[in-house]
Amino acid sequence: MDKQSTYSHWIGLFFSLALIIGAYIVVIRQWLSGYILIAAIIALALGQALVQLFCFMHLHQEHKPRWNLMTFLFMGLVLLMIVIGSLWIMENINYHMSPS
């Protein structure tokens, strides 16, 4: 365990805690509402995922040809297709089906 890696772990813990407490407080205190709240929660969750990927899992320390990063990015693409695609299509079907 080298010193720099230990240091980045502590940085990661600090930012993860800050982001998760931030998201919690924003919701509990009802500082934001509507789409702004949703956008804020998405941003905080993505921020925390990135902090953990870099500070805990050291995704950036890989040497070329960076296969881990490539598979990660491909997974991200498929993930977005599954989640956004499902929501979009089902929302659309719901819109066409509902009598109101």
Add this chain to the structure above:
Amino acid sequence: MTTDTHSKTIFGFWVFLMSDCLLFASFFATYFVLHQGTVTLFSLPFAFTQSVVFLISSFAAGFFGDKHKTLALLGFMFVLGALFLSMMGYEFAQLVQAGTSWQTSGAWSAFFTLLSMVGLHAAVGLLWIVVLMLQICFRGITPSTSRRLACLKLFWQFLNIVWVFIFSFVYLLGAQYG
């Protein structure tokens, strides 16, 4: 040769984690398609505590070193992981008492499936920690145990990232909107 095996195993495990993430994404999408309205049954402070417990457990996975330090850290991770899992079980019991169950509706069915998939991963992770502790106890830190430690670290930290998304979207936004 051993470093080659090491990096190949880690990469293979990473690819498994990526496909596992797509499994979670499918359950996630199912839940968000099916649920509607605000869920008032969630206790946000409880879920928040659960998240912090798991975050600290996965943070501990980054400090594996010599034999005794690694054993102590694995024990620490196990205790916090078991706490996380039993908090999830407690929450399930509370929800069932409040009148929801797997059969209540499509949304609750998707919710319980998503959450128990995380619980299943956490339970497998706990079993893995115990087995690895026994191996390290008897064999010490060898190339094969250190490879397994590296995979366990990735698994545990990956599961924490999945949990962050569940906490943010299912709990925080679900309690707020729907």
